[in-house]
Amino acid sequence: MGMTMTQKILAHHANLDSVKAGQLIMADLDLVLGNDITAPVAINEFPKFGRTSVFNKEKVALVPDHFSPNKDIKAAEQCKCLRTFAGEQQITNYFDVGQMGIEHALLPEKGLVGAGDLVIGADSHTCTYGALGAFSTGVGSTDMACGMATGQAWFKVPSAIKFNLTGRFSKYVSGKDLILHIIGMIGVDGALYQSMEFVGEGVASLTIDDRFTIANMAIEAGAKNGIFPVDEVTLEFLNDHCKRKPVVYEADGDAEYERVIDIDLSEVKSTVSFPHLPSNTRTIDQVGEVKIDQVVIGSCTNGHISDLRMAASLLKGKKVAPWVRCLIFPATQQIWKDAMHEGLFDIFIDSGCAVSTPTCGPCLGGHMGILAEGERAVSTTNRNFVGRMGHVKSEVYLASPAVAAASAIRGFIADPNQIQEEK
Amino acid sequence: MQAKGSVFRYGDNVDTDVIIPARYLNTSNGKELAMHCMEDIDGEFVKKVKEGDIIVADKNFGCGSSREHAPLAIKESGVSCVIARTFARIFYRNSINIGLPILECPEACDGIKAGDIVSVNFSNGKITNETSGVTFQSEPFPKFMQDLIEAGGLAGYMAKKGAANS
Numbered sequence: 001m002g003m004t005m006t007q008k009i010l011a012h013h014a015n016l017d018s019v020k021a022g023q024l025i026m027a028d029l030d031l032v033l034g035n036d037i038t039a040p041v042a043i044n045e046f047p048k049f050g051r052t053s054v055f056n057k058e059k060v061a062l063v064p065d066h067f068s069p070n071k072d073i074k075a076a077e078q079c080k081c082l083r084t085f086a087g088e089q090q091i092t093n094y095f096d097v098g099q100m101g102i103e104h105a106l107l108p109e110k111g112l113v114g115a116g117d118l119v120i121g122a123d124s125h126t127c128t129y130g131a132l133g134a135f136s137t138g139v140g141s142t143d144m145a146c147g148m149a150t151g152q153a154w155f156k157v158p159s160a161i162k163f164n165l166t167g168r169f170s171k172y173v174s175g176k177d178l179i180l181h182i183i184g185m186i187g188v189d190g191a192l193y194q195s196m197e198f199v200g201e202g203v204a205s206l207t208i209d210d211r212f213t214i215a216n217m218a219i220e221a222g223a224k225n226g227i228f229p230v231d232e233v234t235l236e237f238l239n240d241h242c243k244r245k246p247v248v249y250e251a252d253g254d255a256e257y258e259r260v261i262d263i264d265l266s267e268v269k270s271t272v273s274f275p276h277l278p279s280n281t282r283t284i285d286q287v288g289e290v291k292i293d294q295v296v297i298g299s300c301t302n303g304h305i306s307d308l309r310m311a312a313s314l315l316k317g318k319k320v321a322p323w324v325r326c327l328i329f330p331a332t333q334q335i336w337k338d339a340m341h342e343g344l345f346d347i348f349i350d351s352g353c354a355v356s357t358p359t360c361g362p363c364l365g366g367h368m369g370i371l372a373e374g375e376r377a378v379s380t381t382n383r384n385f386v387g388r389m390g391h392v393k394s395e396v397y398l399a400s401p402a403v404a405a406a407s408a409i410r411g412f413i414a415d416p417n418q419i420q421e422e423k
Numbered sequence: 424m425q426a427k428g429s430v431f432r433y434g435d436n437v438d439t440d441v442i443i444p445a446r447y448l449n450t451s452n453g454k455e456l457a458m459h460c461m462e463d464i465d466g467e468f469v470k471k472v473k474e475g476d477i478i479v480a481d482k483n484f485g486c487g488s489s490r491e492h493a494p495l496a497i498k499e500s501g502v503s504c505v506i507a508r509t510f511a512r513i514f515y516r517n518s519i520n521i522g523l524p525i526l527e528c529p530e531a532c533d534g535i536k537a538g539d540i541v542s543v544n545f546s547n548g549k550i551t552n553e554t555s556g557v558t559f560q561s562e563p564f565p566k567f568m569q570d571l572i573e574a575g576g577l578a579g580y581m582a583k584k585g586a587a588n589s
Contacts, residue, residue, distance in 0.1 A: 024567040024568075037445075037448045037490060037492075038490065038491065040451050041451045041491055044451065045578060048578035048582070049581055049582070050585060066448075067448075067449060071449070072449060074449035075449045078449060078450075078451075121489075124487065124488050124489040124513055126489075138513050139489060139513060139516065139517075140490075140513060140520060140521075141451075141491040142491060142520040142577050142578065143516065146577050146578070146581055149581075154516075154567070154571075154577075188436055188483060189436070189483035189511070192509060192511070222483060222486065222511060222512065364488070365444065365446055366446070366448075383438075383487060383488075385438045385440040385487060386438075386440065386464070387440060387441065387444055387463040388440050392463045
């Protein structure tokens with residue numbers, strides 16, 4: 001029986017000719033990632049694995065991005081723990097404030113992930129790198145410690161769901177709308193323990209940023225990973241960023257899938273996830289009047305330059321509605337600089353938005369945009385669980401950058417098609 | 424190995440943000456985390472939980488973040504076992520890696536309610552509702568995971584494996 005794309009990458013890294021769904025394997029890792037929340041626990045566990053140094057100082061990435069720039073003394077101590085360990089172990093890929101970006105935007109930008117790689121990260125959104133034809137998945141701190149010490153991790157080989165994409169998006173519809181649409185369709189455990197493999201002629205029309213966003217939220221459907229085939233779009237990105245030669249895996253023609261789901265991209269509408277689950281979706285025409293207090297545009301999901309351009313195209317010459325705060329978080333220093341040079345910050349600041357240095361801050365209710373009791377936010381982030389962005393009685397509505405920007409202008413959740421763009 | 428305790432009963436999709444809210448993740452101290460365990464879903468949990476108590480939930484327990492602080496907070500609060508219909512995958516592997524016993528058993532979830540006294544026999548996977556007198560059989564773990572659990576978690580397992588290979 002044939003293998004899926006994911007199974008082929010796993011088999012290769014486990015030095016096996018083939019694997020099948022359900023099999024338990026030990027596999028070699030190309031990269032092990034941790035942040036200021038998860039790495040301190042891993043660093044604490046590290047000595048228990050009986051090693052004094054990491055398996056490869058170039059294959060460990062430490063990114064203090066969650067509560068940094070340090071939000072309080074305890075957070076500062078956690079970041080210091082990473083800094084000290086990175087120094088002692090001479091970790092090449094340690095990115096402190098100033099070089100720091102949100103990890104899942106930063107690692108591809110720095111060329112640390114290539115096609116065919118096997119990556120684990122002690123952060124659930126590590127699945128983002130499937131956009132580049134890599135197998136990547138989120139794990140916990142003990143797995144991270146094990147990975148840093150031994151260069152290996154255990155995996156249960158996943159079965160897969162195939163998403164066969166055709167057509168192309170209509171105006172203002174993006175990768176975020178597609179992944180919210182899918183999660184709404186299959187549920188927050190709809191792909192539990194499985195791979196989500198995206199194929200079909202529609203893939204070619206998806207930008208690399210769309211693919212990052214889609215793979216990023218595979219975890220919100222419970223998936224182990226989301227993955228795209230390697231095509232011209234992937235190769236162009238890798239050529240610009242990654243020095244290593246891409247290793248291209250393709251699913252076998254007779255690979256077995258638990259489900260095949262056909263999606264015509266032209267039929268996907270702007271989609272919003274209502275509180276308190278990403279699967280609680282409504283298309284923009286079904287939203288009704290939902291008044292908002294805050295808009296967040298950024299994060300590992302939607303802090304790419306294309307996301308900021310989309311938001312700016314709508315905000316240009318407009319004002320953020322009275323009594324609404326609009327916060328912009330470019331995901332990396334490079335994206336920050338590009339946005340600045342392109343004049344996007346003039347647009348944001350003139351319209352009344354605040355622009356922040358890169359941080360995960362508000363997405364997980366850490367800092368830089370916490371909600372009070374009863375407040376509502378439209379956010380381009382990835383989770384809207386109870387209390388996610390602040391008070392247990394606050395609400396988060398997940399949406400695309402276009403819907404978020406339109407909502408900032410109107411003061412309630414709005415369809416970007418209703419905003420007259422300035423030339 | 425056995426566990427016995429009183430049951431805290433929750434529903435579907437109990438996420439790691441309600442198990443341990445991110446506002447407390449500026450520490451990884453288990454005892455500190457345990458003081459806020461389940462805070463955003465059940466404010467009474469911390470006040471009522473006793474050593475040995477058991478959490479029973481429905482689908483997709485532990486969904487969301489990869490924070491190992493979630494199973495750690497549960498373990499440090501004294502909970503001896505979590506039983507659910509299904510677990511989210513990162514929570515599942517984190518629990519096994521740190522030695523928090525978890526069992527998937529939909530029938531037990533149908534037959535156990537809040538406050539019931541439940542005992543669990545980890546060697547044969549039998550879950551007994553002492554209050555109603557009904558016994559359920561949970562899914563057995565594959566051999567690899569049994570070895571992990573017996574070694575007390577991933578660190579112990581890898582150390583054993585390393586010793587065996589050298």
